[in-house]
Amino acid sequence: VVQQVGEDQPVSARRTHTRDRLMAAALQVFAERGVLGASVEVICEAAGFTRGAFYSNFADKDALVLALLQASTTAQFAAAERSLDELQAASGEQPFEDLVSRAMDRLGSGDQPNRQAVLVQQELMLHAARVPALWAPYTAFLGTRTRQLSEQIERCLVGAGLEFVLPFDQAIEVLSGAHSIAQSRILFGAAMNTTPLRSLILAITRPRSPMAGGPEPSRFTDRRLDPC
């Protein structure tokens, strides 16, 4: 490789533009054919370049995947910012579960959950799982997302005067699970069904207790009794 990109060397705008187009095309092709099924040629074709341009910008296919992973972290920060703005605008006007559900959508796929975003997200996850060198970057990426999501949900909770009936981190994990199951329906041609997520939100929240940070309720004092 003659002109590989160094550490923090200044990069021309032209170069950045090429890189960005290649990466955007890669997202599309990865979604359609999978990371392993996507050839460098098809990616370049989709971006309107030749393969030489690819190898002038990335050491190899793995480097592209890593760059995409890093880029999605950045994109996520942007999405989180936008989501926060929305939240502040809509707070108080919309029911709590709408706010939470929306925030999760935004953080999951940058905008509204769509087939391509969900596919590529799953694809990157699985690829990261297969390549041990990607475990650390990927879990860092996940950690960032969880942190941002927690922050936003905490804000919603406070705004609505609610708290979770189970430890906060566990609530977040459980909500993420419900969200990702709902999202995965999109992969098979069905619409996303947020009803279970909304029901869950209702079921695991309660009005905030006046004294801050009381002890965790125990197994049975925590149970509601028969409603009649």
Added chain:
Amino acid sequence: VVQQVGEDQPVSARRTHTRDRLMAAALQVFAERGVLGASVEVICEAAGFTRGAFYSNFADKDALVLALLQASTTAQFAAAERSLDELQAASGEQPFEDLVSRAMDRLGSGDQPNRQAVLVQQELMLHAARVPALWAPYTAFLGTRTRQLSEQIERCLVGAGLEFVLPFDQAIEVLSGAHSIAQSRILFGAAMNTTPLRSLILAITRPRSPMAGGPEPSRFTDRRLDPC
């Protein structure tokens, strides 16, 4: 293709054995390298056959994937049966959340959740999502799993004298989500953390109300009030 397998022709034991070994090897290789990254040659090598044997047993790679999907449905029925036996043996002796959590493990990966089973499950899901011809078989497979899981959890609920605080189907979906999030940690070298799932189970169940099938509790009558 000279000797392709017909519809329901009698198949020799030798042939069945070869097919089974190829499929078992495929599971391993799919987990390691992904469906698209797995070459027919490597699969055959792992099974101890040459590539000719592969094409004598499967029309092509796609046919193998379909066969694996059908086989996992069968395997799931077996796992469900075993799980049911366990349930009956342990019922009453073990806490409700242990029973549910165990049943979900069994149905998710046939036995205890292990890296290979989780990987191959995700891999098949994503591959099915990419190939529209596999949507129907795959959603059928998922539907079967959900039905079996529902049956077993219903049984646990009755045995423990509990009911869900949200509609049954939604509770199942939410539990599935929590379980699959917990499982996915295995992919990145961490241990499975079932605490959130257990907390969730506690949070969304309550003692069964004496009068069967009362109306769904509404948004706020359903909320617990401050515990002091």
Added chain:
DNA sequence: TGTACATCAGTGAACGCGCGTTCACTGATGTAC
């Protein structure tokens, strides 16, 4: 501003490897007498 030159960014032909698939073959298994 204009010219001469240097560097950069992307081109496109070429490479060789590995893949999916085919097929003439051989040894194993089954069948008839």
Added chain:
DNA sequence: TGTACATCAGTGAACGCGCGTTCACTGATGTAC
């Protein structure tokens, strides 16, 4: 039980295609005077 033959199941060499990667090149961009 033994022999002769037919069918079956898997072998392994061969095919051609498409892939990842390289590299001598050219036109575009930037710089010095």
